[in-house]
Amino acid sequence: MDRTKVDQIIHEVVAKYFRKPLIVAGNWKMNMTVREGLDFLEKLGSTEGNVLIFPPYTTLAVLAPEMKKRGILYGPQNFHYEDSGAFTGEISIPMIRELGCSFLLAGHSERRGYYNETDEALGKKVAKGIRSGFQVMLCIGESLEERRSGQWQRKLTEQIVLDLRKLEKEELDSILIAYEPIWAIGTGVSASLEEINETHSFLKMTMREMFGRDLPLLYGGSVNEKNAQEIGSCPYVDGFLIGGASLNPEKFRKIIEVSRGV
Secondary structure, eight states, rough: OHHHHHHHHHHHHHHHSSSSOEEEEEESSSOOOOHHHHHHHHHHHOHHHHHEEOOOHHHHHHHHHHHHHHHHHHHEEEHHHSSSSSSSTTOOOOOHTTTTTTTTEEEOHHHHHHSSSOOOHHHHHHHHHHHTTEEEEEEEOHHHHHHHHHHHHHHHHHHHHHHHOOOOOOGGEEEEEEEEOGGSSSOOOOOOOHHHHHHHHHHHHHHHHHSSSSSOEEEESSSTTHHHHHHTSSTTOEEESSGGGSHHHHHHHHHHHHHHOO
């Protein structure tokens, strides 16, 4: 049996029997006023570790102390790699640090697609965030065309290489990867378990080849309270990045509960 297959079997056994609670991250996108956010937190209640929320900027500033009180980690959905300057509409690391954030979200497919965020810019952002003392959740993903044409492996590998190229080996401790098939975001259609397993297995193997280790790998593609348990049972899934279902406190709470029992 070749070494690659042996490594895969070992990883699956370790993941099954020595698994940590899954990471549950909610991306509110351009949703939630301050009042709605406060109501959400009141209904959600307290949580226990590994729960993150990325609210919009205005809501983040007000909800920060409320999230901290409930044991929720939090951060912005986007940030700039410069500390200050003539960058209208952006926010900087010093502004984020002032709110007590510990996580940063980078490279979401909507930022890449709608606002032409490049891998060049993301490489700078990721390095800036980590060297400023934050954990960075980097999103990667492929389009439906790339999936169907068999180009998805090339695309995902390219994103990892370009977006993490400025990091030193020890800085990888501060990176989480969120795989989000672009064709399954906001559509209500998740990738099949076979596709999730295949893709996450490929990414774990790729990271071990590149870095001599793998990184926490979340799945983000229309995860909800109904499919979370099944997706979370996949040996290569370390958590979820959730969109629509994270706007509903009852659904989000259910996913959190499921993630503790997977």
